[in-house]
Amino acid sequence: MRDDVTNRFATSRIRDDAGHWDARAEQVAADVVRELNRGGFEWLGNSRRMWVAACLLMLVALLSVVSSGVIPVAQGVATELTNALAPVDDIGRAIVLPDRPPAIGALLLPGGT
Amino acid sequence: MHVEDDGRSDAELLAAAAGGDGVAVGVLVRRYIRAATLLAVQLMGDQDDADDVVQEAFTVVLRKARRFDAQRPFPPWFFSIVRRLAANKRSRDLRRARLMRVFGRGVVAEQASPPGDEALLARLDAVAATHALKDLSPMQRACFDLVVMRDLSIEEVAVMHGISESTVRQHVFRARAALRTILEDNGSRADHEAR
Numbered sequence: 001m002r003d004d005v006t007n008r009f010a011t012s013r014i015r016d017d018a019g020h021w022d023a024r025a026e027q028v029a030a031d032v033v034r035e036l037n038r039g040g041f042e043w044l045g046n047s048r049r050m051w052v053a054a055c056l057l058m059l060v061a062l063l064s065v066v067s068s069g070v071i072p073v074a075q076g077v078a079t080e081l082t083n084a085l086a087p088v089d090d091i092g093r094a095i096v097l098p099d100r101p102p103a104i105g106a107l108l109l110p111g112g113t
Numbered sequence: 114m115h116v117e118d119d120g121r122s123d124a125e126l127l128a129a130a131a132g133g134d135g136v137a138v139g140v141l142v143r144r145y146i147r148a149a150t151l152l153a154v155q156l157m158g159d160q161d162d163a164d165d166v167v168q169e170a171f172t173v174v175l176r177k178a179r180r181f182d183a184q185r186p187f188p189p190w191f192f193s194i195v196r197r198l199a200a201n202k203r204s205r206d207l208r209r210a211r212l213m214r215v216f217g218r219g220v221v222a223e224q225a226s227p228p229g230d231e232a233l234l235a236r237l238d239a240v241a242a243t244h245a246l247k248d249l250s251p252m253q254r255a256c257f258d259l260v261v262m263r264d265l266s267i268e269e270v271a272v273m274h275g276i277s278e279s280t281v282r283q284h285v286f287r288a289r290a291a292l293r294t295i296l297e298d299n300g301s302r303a304d305h306e307a308r
Contacts, residue, residue: 009158010246010258011151024150024164025143032142032171033135 118144123187131178142171145188149195151263152273155255156199166202170195188272196275245295249288256281257288 086096094103118140121129126144129137149170153163173194174181181190246254255274259265260281267285271278 009155010254011154011263012258014151014154014160016147016263021147022143025139025146028146028168028171029135029139029142031168032175033138035172036175 124181124183127174127178127181127187128183130175138171138175145191148265148269148273149192151259151265152192152195153199155258156196157203162202162206163199166195166198169198173198186272188269189275192273193275195273245292249291250284252276252280253284253288253291256284257292260285261289 082096086093119136121137121140123141123144126137126141130141146167149167150163153166153170154160157163157166170191174191181187249257252274256270259270259273260267265273267278267281271281274281
């Protein structure tokens, strides 16, 4: 592996006696064991890779829901919502509600379709 | 509580640690924490950052323990993880520092110049020694620091930095030669002044 670090700093300020390393080792080992014993969801929160994987999984799940026929339910809800929010006047309803563009006559002549 | 090294091989310790043996984790960490910390300090220039890198390295090692090939030596694998984590952390910190400069939201501390080599400073004129150490290449300084100052073996330093033993030997030789030159220059100057 190419090492991009170009500086090499001296270690002269680092404490270097057996007692110090014993204490550090004990502390690090305890922290490492705690880290490894943490639940999967906490680990997910700290891992960018796991976040990407979780997002991909959700996307796949969404796509499979859309393609498996659950979508008509969603479409029904959307139609009801459109109806509820549609304007009350004839021209507005002619523009919003039909699937295809409204006829010119419907726009120019109120009440005519 | 002091963890006694029970003489198990690195591979045995790693397998036991992966299986949840806390004592094995303690022994493995104790066996490598000194070298790992010295290496991380050399790479990061800051003890707190180095401690973070070392702890992360042990966590990564234990998380990936099952992937480790027990037929191969442990130290090269472990130190390559330390080096990679240190390099990643440094580039993240540099990016953040650059952003801070761009947005002017904080003052980025200048990295301290490498401190002088204390044992030599005791014998040499401080300014000359500091110059001499600065004149060494980063790897010469690093190898000199670990081999001469920290009593690590050539083999250990080679594995830690991921370079060959002969390269470490060469770096230490050149560093010693450069410092000896300074020492001799200082000595002859002192003699001349005494006369």
